[in-house]
Amino acid sequence: MSILRGKVHSYGDHINTDVIIPARYLNTSDVAELAAHCMEDIDAEFVSTVKAGDIIVGGENFGCGSSREHAPLAIKGAGVSCVIARSFARIFFRNAINVGLPVLVCPDAAADAKSGDELAVDLTTGNIENVTKGKSYQAEPFPEFLQQIIAAGGLVEYTKKRLVA
Amino acid sequence: MAMTITEKILAAHSGHDEVHPGQFVMARLDLMLGNDITAPIAIDEFRKIGAAKVIDSARIVLVADHSTPNKDIKSAEQCRLMREFSLEQGVEHFFDVGRGGVEHALLPEEGLVAPGECIVGADSHTCTYGALGAFATGVGSTDLAVAMATGECWMRVPESIKVVYRGKLKPWVGGKDLILYTIGQTGVAGATYQSLEFCGDTIESLPMSDRLTMCNMAIEAGGKNGIIAPDAITDSYMKSVTKRPYRMLASDPGAVYVRTMEIDASKIELQVSTPHLPENAKPVSAVRDVVIDQSVIGSCTNGRIEDLRMAAKILKGRQAHPRVRLIVIPATQRVHLQAIREGLGEIFIEAGGAFSTPTCGPCLGGHMGVLAKGERAVATTNRNFVGRMGHPGSEVYLAGPAVAAASAVLGRIAGPEEL
Numbered sequence: 001m002s003i004l005r006g007k008v009h010s011y012g013d014h015i016n017t018d019v020i021i022p023a024r025y026l027n028t029s030d031v032a033e034l035a036a037h038c039m040e041d042i043d044a045e046f047v048s049t050v051k052a053g054d055i056i057v058g059g060e061n062f063g064c065g066s067s068r069e070h071a072p073l074a075i076k077g078a079g080v081s082c083v084i085a086r087s088f089a090r091i092f093f094r095n096a097i098n099v100g101l102p103v104l105v106c107p108d109a110a111a112d113a114k115s116g117d118e119l120a121v122d123l124t125t126g127n128i129e130n131v132t133k134g135k136s137y138q139a140e141p142f143p144e145f146l147q148q149i150i151a152a153g154g155l156v157e158y159t160k161k162r163l164v165a
Numbered sequence: 166m167a168m169t170i171t172e173k174i175l176a177a178h179s180g181h182d183e184v185h186p187g188q189f190v191m192a193r194l195d196l197m198l199g200n201d202i203t204a205p206i207a208i209d210e211f212r213k214i215g216a217a218k219v220i221d222s223a224r225i226v227l228v229a230d231h232s233t234p235n236k237d238i239k240s241a242e243q244c245r246l247m248r249e250f251s252l253e254q255g256v257e258h259f260f261d262v263g264r265g266g267v268e269h270a271l272l273p274e275e276g277l278v279a280p281g282e283c284i285v286g287a288d289s290h291t292c293t294y295g296a297l298g299a300f301a302t303g304v305g306s307t308d309l310a311v312a313m314a315t316g317e318c319w320m321r322v323p324e325s326i327k328v329v330y331r332g333k334l335k336p337w338v339g340g341k342d343l344i345l346y347t348i349g350q351t352g353v354a355g356a357t358y359q360s361l362e363f364c365g366d367t368i369e370s371l372p373m374s375d376r377l378t379m380c381n382m383a384i385e386a387g388g389k390n391g392i393i394a395p396d397a398i399t400d401s402y403m404k405s406v407t408k409r410p411y412r413m414l415a416s417d418p419g420a421v422y423v424r425t426m427e428i429d430a431s432k433i434e435l436q437v438s439t440p441h442l443p444e445n446a447k448p449v450s451a452v453r454d455v456v457i458d459q460s461v462i463g464s465c466t467n468g469r470i471e472d473l474r475m476a477a478k479i480l481k482g483r484q485a486h487p488r489v490r491l492i493v494i495p496a497t498q499r500v501h502l503q504a505i506r507e508g509l510g511e512i513f514i515e516a517g518g519a520f521s522t523p524t525c526g527p528c529l530g531g532h533m534g535v536l537a538k539g540e541r542a543v544a545t546t547n548r549n550f551v552g553r554m555g556h557p558g559s560e561v562y563l564a565g566p567a568v569a570a571a572s573a574v575l576g577r578i579a580g581p582e583e584l
Binding site for chain 2 (some may be wrong): 023024027029087090094146149156159
């Protein structure tokens with residue numbers, strides 16, 4: 001897997017799914033439409049400044065709140081390559097794994113990274129390099145079971161293989 | 166090995182004699198749920214899996230409740246997609262407008278969820294059914310798609326937190342106050358990935374409607390599920406809604422908990438959680454100078470008949486403050502009808518309130534009570550995040566029905582004893 005490179009968009013603790021994608025936009029499942037409103041209620045500039053490959057960094061409990069899969073889909077649709085946080089809320093975490101949005105738990109990297117920093121993330125090893133600060137970090141490895149889902153390319157592909165087997 | 170009730174249910178549904186926290190299992194589901202926001206994505210993903218038919222059309226529940234009655238054309242299209250899928254697949258439990266209501270109030274009263282069962286729903290408040298002694302948890306749309314195709318869902322067995330409540334509740338204090346107080350203690354991430362098991366003599370005498378309110382908000386502490394061991398109250402509730410058999414399980418005496426919280430429930434006052442996190446729980450007396458524009462009584466958290474009765478008791482013969490928009494939304498068709506029969510609808514309307522058809526509407530800022538910039542609501546709903554009920558510059562104060570009703574009358578946050 002190649003190295004993800006991008007600039008950081010940093011947010012605080014408890015970034016909930018209502019601010020990631022407000023419910024007033026949940027009357028569609030169209031990813032491009034969802035992406036156009038990503039982070040709108042917490043960072044009105046996000047959609048106009050985010051570039052393909054950029055990285056969202058959160059604090060504790062990133063993605064808490066509703067089960068809306070529209071949240072990781074909006075983030076992915078906005079071109080974000082991965083999310084790094086101190087910790088994730090559980091439904092957001094499983095949704096991200098299921099839809100193939102890389103999520104990494106790394107408290108130190110999350111604490112140090114400031115908006116605008118450039119990161120290089122190796123998803124294979126979990127190594128996170130803050131190029132701007134010249135520091136590197138190791139993200140927590142995924143449990144083996146989740147690695148199988150990630151390796152398959154998400155839960156749908158994993159399930160297709162299971163159903164054939 | 167001694168197990169918690171959650172571990173027992175997951176073991177029984179994954180072909181294991183025992184399971185331990187941290188273990189990944191493939192759980193066989195008794196029921197799977199989606200709504201008009203989450204089901205459309207699930208249906209798309211279901212098609213991608215390539216399964217022609219759902220695993221069991223009797224174990225799928227689809228409810229049109231979030232943007233219904235359809236608030237706009239796009240919502241109407243989402244509902245149509247779900248309706249057509251239900252017809253195509255012969256989904257037995259599809260609840261359309263006028264025939265259902267808010268999912269987590271609806272499923273228990275329909276007898277679709279029972280003690281000992283394993284349930285997932287593409288809605289975070291699916292954890293409500295833990296009140297019946299079931300394992301129930303919220304998942305995403307792709308999880309629901311896979312569940313509809315295979316009847317299974319992957320689970321990480323959660324650690325359990327035991328929350329013991331002791332003592333007799335003060336007047337007007339109920340399940341909502343207990344759970345807001347508890348989230349105030351744990352914080353919104355205090356139970357992340359974990360199970361919250363509520364017990365103690367307070368819970369043993371707590372009516373089912375209050376238990377449902379408590380388990381409903383386990384997710385607001387980050388919990389995977391909330392659960393209460395089934396007892397005579399559960400049994401009597403179940404007998405009133407279904408004839409089918411169920412398994413009443415309990416945690417073993419030696420079951421392992423990551424921690425135990427002891428709460429003196431007799432000291433808990435009516436609670437209010439201030440913006441913008443459910444963990445900001447305070448006694449109502451600490452926030453009584455907060456002026457409000459709207460009071461919402463309803464939702465999967467507090468839209469049951471018992472909640473409406475409590476609100477009506479306070480609103481009877483009184484008027485909502487001229488500045489306050491009072492909105493009362495029974496959670497289901499049955500609750501709505503019962504409220505009309507009991508004369509509660511008349512009380513709400515005579516108090517100057519809007520009394521209308523079941524919907525999740527205002528709780529998530531969808532419709533039927535969206536807030537403008539700078540407006541403030543007290544609501545019996547479950548979340549007060551930034552922009553939850555409308556404009557990102559609006560505010561939501563979470564409370565139980567007694568505080569919501571008293572606040573509507575006084576135009577500021579208040580408890581009923583102030584009237």
